[in-house]
Amino acid sequence: MQDLTEQILELVRVTSTDLPPDVEKVLVEAYEREEPGSAAKGAMETIMANVAMTRKNSTPICQDTGTPIFFVHYPEGYNPRLLREQIKSAIAQATKKTYLRPNAVDSLSGKNTGNNLGDQHFPSIHFEEVDGDTLTIDLILKGGGCENVGMQYSLPNDPMKAGRDLEGVRRAALDAVFRAQGEGCAPGFLGIAVGGDRGTSYDASKEALLRKVDDHNPNPDLDALEKRITDEANQLGIGPMGFGGKTTVMGTKITATHRLPASFFVTLSYMCWAFRRRKMTVKGDQVTYE
């Protein structure tokens, strides 16, 4: 198996410093919608200037370079144990090169490891073996501000009048966006998982964020709900940074996963405007990034 440390380091650099085109496109649209002279417009203007600068200078878009969350799909012939070591080595090098901030803190002692390597859960790496001959590594850098405003609801929830149906999902999503206000660095993106246990539901809500902003959910009911939640979240008027404005959410992605008869979780992962998400594909000795 080839050593991919250098290529993974490049994946980390691109993810931290160069916002993906589908995300930038909706940021531009959000900028254009805000009222001239408003605080919201000013915030979007600053955001756009920062995005351009970090791409040019290869510096982090946000100082909170977050939890590195990897989704690795590997064909036969790749060794996940070795891939984990290469990912860890790339993460430590990226930290040294200031593409990443040292973010792994021992929860008991408060000590920062200084290199972004913590225990087996930090960085977060999900492995899945796949058919074929192509290795893909998706990376999301998810900061703490937006992670902190994530929510999990157990339905039914009487005060919210949220039952175990898609209407309940809609109510839960809007409640979470309202509670977040500007704290998760609005305008943001919503990854929503319906079902699962508490743990798998959070994982699925993050994996939902791997979809492109402008794609469609293959399930027409979920596709319609995604659009409706985005539209209604924007009616809340929270706006960029919570300053008040027209854009609060720029995209919603919903996934459904099997659940126990007794449980009905709606889990929402909020992603900030600095949606750092990139993918690396390895086929033979060809490595591409998107």
Next chain:
Amino acid sequence: MIKLTVPISDESIRSLKVGDSVLLTGIIMTGRDAVHKWIADTFIKKTRQPAGDDLEVYEAIKPMLNGGLIYHCGPVVGGLDTKQYRFVAAGPTTSIREEPYQGDVMHHFNMKGVIGKGGMAAKTLKACQEVPGVYFHAIGGAASLIAQSVQKVVGVHKLDFGVPEAIWVIDVKDFPVVVTMDAHGNSLHDVVRQQSKLVLDRLSA
């Protein structure tokens, strides 16, 4: 655009209103979760005894915070090996986590405000009226752009808290912020929350 230099006078602070755009210049320090807890426990509530360099650091930050500001920020810093520190990325972190401490810390040091993102709540707003002070909102995520307004890293305390949690003393020029909580009891965050609650209630009727 209003230009202010730190330390800031009470008169200047009282003249600021929610919505004002301000460019800040002068020496400020970063401080977030670990720093606020350390100040509160060691010097305000005094539930722990000063240890190590605590008193030395306290004496160093005291004059800086008198009329000064704390920036809620955990930066990406270059030059850690050589101690020729430079700020690479330095946007604000979410301020609400400091709500249990901030008002007391502002009173204790006679601080004229904080810089952060996401706004703060009733205790801090009350302190802003009393001290007086304001909440300066920086643009979350605009980290490399904001780092450009850091002219120089003057020094660092409590690096053992880790790079993001340390006290970084920085010299800033024309740091762009918006006043979202003023010394007269006004908070943009309260207004947006109330308005969005009305819409939420309508959408969830």
